[in-house]
Amino acid sequence: MANKVNKKYLVILTGAGISAESGLRTFRDSDGLWEGYDVTEVATPMAFERNPQLVLDFYNMRRKDVAAAQPNAAHTGIAALEKDFNVTVITQNIDDLHERGGSNNVLHLHGEIFKMRSVKNINKIFDIKGDINVGDVAKDGGQLRPHIVWFHEQVPMLEKAVEVVENADIFVVIGTSLQVYPAASLINYAPKHCPKFIIDKNIPHAFGISNITAIEQPATIGVVELAKHLSQLLSLPNE
Ligand code: APR
Numbered sequence: 001m002a003n004k005v006n007k008k009y010l011v012i013l014t015g016a017g018i019s020a021e022s023g024l025r026t027f028r029d030s031d032g033l034w035e036g037y038d039v040t041e042v043a044t045p046m047a048f049e050r051n052p053q054l055v056l057d058f059y060n061m062r063r064k065d066v067a068a069a070q071p072n073a074a075h076t077g078i079a080a081l082e083k084d085f086n087v088t089v090i091t092q093n094i095d096d097l098h099e100r101g102g103s104n105n106v107l108h109l110h111g112e113i114f115k116m117r118s119v120k121n122i123n124k125i126f127d128i129k130g131d132i133n134v135g136d137v138a139k140d141g142g143q144l145r146p147h148i149v150w151f152h153e154q155v156p157m158l159e160k161a162v163e164v165v166e167n168a169d170i171f172v173v174i175g176t177s178l179q180v181y182p183a184a185s186l187i188n189y190a191p192k193h194c195p196k197f198i199i200d201k202n203i204p205h206a207f208g209i210s211n212i213t214a215i216e217q218p219a220t221i222g223v224v225e226l227a228k229h230l231s232q233l234l235s236l237p238n239e
Pocket of ligand 1: 014016017018026027029039092174176179200201202203218219
C-alpha cells in the first residue's frame with residue numbers, strides 16, 4: 001500500500017459482469033449454465049475426480065475464450081484511475097483482462113486460467129497457455145490441474161483481500177451478483193465511513209450496506225460515471 005499518504009486508496013471488487021462486454025459469459029445470467037455446462041458439475045474437486053478430462057476440457061475451452069477476448073473500456077477505465085488513486089483490483093474472474101487493460105495491482109480470488117499446478121502442491125504454480133490433458137504431470141508426479149479455486153475449496157487469497165478492503169478509502173463493486181461466498185462477504189469489511197459504489201446492469205441486493213451509490217449501467221458506461229463521481233470526491237476539501 002505504498003503512496004497511501006499521497007493518493008486515496010481505491011479498492012475495486014469485480015466479477016464476471018465486467019468481462020461480459022468483452023464477450024465472456026457471466027455465470028448467473030444464464031441460469032447457472034455456462035456454455036451448456038452446469039457450473040457445479042465442472043467446478044468442483046468431485047467433478048475432477050469423477051471425470052478429469054471433462055473438467056480439463058471445460059477449462060481448456062475457457063482458456064481459448066479468454067485468449068481471444070480483449071479488455072473493454074471498463075478494464076482500461078479502471079487502469080486509468082491509477083493516475084489519481086492508489087488502486088487495488090480484487091477480482092473473482094479467472095481471466096487476465098484487468099492486467100491486459102493496464103491494471104498493476106490485481107488480486108485473483110478464484111485463481112487464474114493461465115496458471116496451473118500439480119494436484120499434490122497448491123503452492124507451486126506454473127504458467128500455461130495451451131491445453132492441460134489427463135496424463136500431463138508435474139515434476140512431483142501429480143496430475144496438472146488449472147489453478148482455479150473450485151466450489152468446496154479454500155480461498156487462499158481471502159485473508160489478503162480482507163486486509164485490502166479494510167484499508168479502503170473508497171470501495172467499488174462491479175459486475176458481481178454477490179451470491180458466492182466468501183467473496184460476497186468482502187463488501188462487509190469496507191470501513192463504514194468510506195464512500196462505496198456499485199455498478200451493475202441489474203444492481204444486486206447489497207445487504208443494507210451504508211453509504212453506497214448505485215450505478216445501474218453496463219460496466220463500460222458505469223466506469224465512466226464512476227470516474228466522474230471520483231473526481232468530484234477528489235475536489236472536496238480533505239476532512
Ligand atoms: N455490466 C455490468 N454488470 C453486468 C454486465 C455488464 N455488461 N453483464 C452482466 N452483469 C452483472 C449481472 O447483472 C450480475 O449481477 O454481472 C453479474 C454477474 O454475476 P455472476 O454471473 O454471478 O458472476 P460472479 O458474481 O462473478 O460469480 C462469482 O461464481 O461461479 C462462481 O467462481 C465463479 O467467480 C465466480 C463466482
